[in-house]
Amino acid sequence: MATQYDLIVIGAGPGGYVAAIRAAQLGLKTVIVEREHMGGICLNWGCIPTKALLRSSEVFHLMHRAKEFGLKADGIGYDIDAVVKRSRGVAKQLSGGVAHLMKKNKITTVMGEAKLTGKGKVSVKTDKGTEEMTAKNVIVATGARARELPGLEADGDLVWTYKHALVPPRMPKKLLVIGSGAIGIEFASFYNTLGADTTVVEVMDRVLPVEDAEISAFAKKQFVKQGMKIMEKSTVKKLDRGKGKVTAHIEANGKVEKLEFDTVISAVGIVGNVEGLGLEDLGVKIDRTHVVTDEYCGTGVEGLYAIGDIAGAPWLAHKASHEGVMVAEKIAGKHVHPVKPESIAGCTYCHPQVASVGYSEAKAKELGFDIKVGRFPFIGNGKAIALGEPEGMVKTVFNAKTGELLGAHMVGAEVTELIQGYVVGRQLETTEEDLMHAVFPHPTLSEMMHESVLDAYDRAIHY
Structure with missing residues (x-):
């Protein structure tokens, strides 16, 4: 006898588990199926553990610069095993947190391999056998894995x-x-x-x-x-x-x-985890290992949705989460807005950090916009100099006719935190005038965001 639910979510990464939570908040009886670990790749093998590693290397880098800051640090070294152990500990903590959130929101969790056996029907192979479940709506959030090119396959050693x-x-x-x-x-x-x-x-x-x-x-x-x-x-x-x-x-x-x-x-690059799910048998279109969806993540099969990495670019955890919320709300009968890829920020946590949202200068021109471009360097910012991080730049791209912020691009210290200011600005349909009139606190790195806007209109003060 199949267990009945309002929603079945396949995959407990940042798309799936967030969708399940929002659905449960809206009163839907929800089950989430995960074959490996709660939190998916992001929490266990992606976003989070890599940031923990990068934080260790950042501190190591700063230790070598101690003299610049009037400090002394002798015998600087590292223990790679200890660095990795910290990273794995951070991942484990957060993965456990997701399991706790499932319990808190009364979401049924089933560990196993899921397959769609018909419209609204899912069969899950677990350690204890096979579990059958049905639901009016199913969200596929199975993510992606590393692409391997012929002759360049990984062996784990070399x-x-x-x-x-x-x-x-x-x-x-x-x-x-x-x-x-x-x-x-x-x-x-x-x-x-x-x-x-x-x-x-x-x-x-x-x-x-x-x-x-x-x-x-x-x-x-x-x-x-x-x-x-x-x-x-x-x-x-x-x-x-x-x-x-x-x-x-x-x-x-x-x-x-x-x-x-x-x-x-x-x-x-990456490859979508589309195999073995029974998607093609239901008539779902797959293009280059990714499920083809409409703007509301619909697959063309009634009640079946695909979110996150399996549904294509941009391959970002926060895009998956936002899609998860949108689809859960759509299923619950709420009025929703489609997720716009150009409104999703991309962040790269190398040294220096890189972050962006919206159109690049070249893309804006290619789309036919008449543009104004502003730039401001970190060397012109008091906080950046005080931090010892004078290398960087903030760049903004505006529609010259309307003042709409088309894109923002940054490289330098902490830009992955700064970019959200422009994300909010774009969401609120901010113009250059709004940004110019906003008072940015001093001394902060965020002042460069203000100056870059001013520079686009030949009004920069500090450079």
Whole structure:
């Protein structure tokens, strides 16, 4: 006999568990199915543990700068096992917190592998056997995994995915990172700061290719200054694996160069977890491992929704969570607004940090906008200088005709925290005038956000 629910959620990552909580708040009888761990990749093997690692490397970096701040620090070193242990502890704490939230909101949790066996029907293989359940609505939030290219497959020893890089069997001495998106550049930043001789290979014409070109160029300069080698418009054709070493065949400008490394991290994108769910049998369209959805995350099959990484870009936890809330509210009969990808901020926690929302300068031009662009450097900001972080920039892009904030792009200390100011501004349909009239506290890094807006209209005060 199948157990009946109002909503079945498959996957307990930041999309699924948030959807379940919101649905329960709205009075829906909800069950969540998870095959591995509560909190999904984000809490266990992604966003959170990587930030814990990066915090350790940031403190290590600052310890080396002690003299600049009038401080003394001798015999500076690190214990990679202890650094990893802290990161895993942080992940475990938060994963346990998600389990607690399920209980608090009276959401039934089933650990096992789910499959859609018909419209509104889900079969779950658990340790105790098979559990059948039905619901009028089902949300698929099964996330994604690392893409593996032929010949570059991970083995956990010489060649790593992000999972191996989070619990390294050793500290790399000579490291190759394939891919300079957020995942690749964060691991490059972490290991480079701890002393690994780091090379980053990017197939596109610049690192952090989804960011504004000016921001990418600024970040690249900082990475090179820190000792990273950056190879753009380059492709790793194959890896020859030997004892304790890998020879990478890297093609650039029609020539192949052979370089030797002891460790390779492959960060060449992700693949949606669409297999084994029975989606195609129900008539769900899948395009390049991602479920095709409408603006409300509908799959075209009545009562079946897909959210988060499985539903395509941007592959961000906060996008998944927001979609989860929207779909739960839609199911409960509330009036909802679709999630707009261009209103979702992207954050990369390398050193320096990178953050953006909306259109880049090039994209705004491509879309036909007449634009005004403002910039303000960290060197012109008192708080940045006091922090010892004078390298960075805030860039804003406005519609010259209406004053609408089309995009904001930042590189430098703590910009992943600052970007939310512009996110809120865009959500409230703020114009340049609103931002100019807002009083920003002094001394703060946020003053640069104000100055960048002023600069777009030739009114910057401090630079």
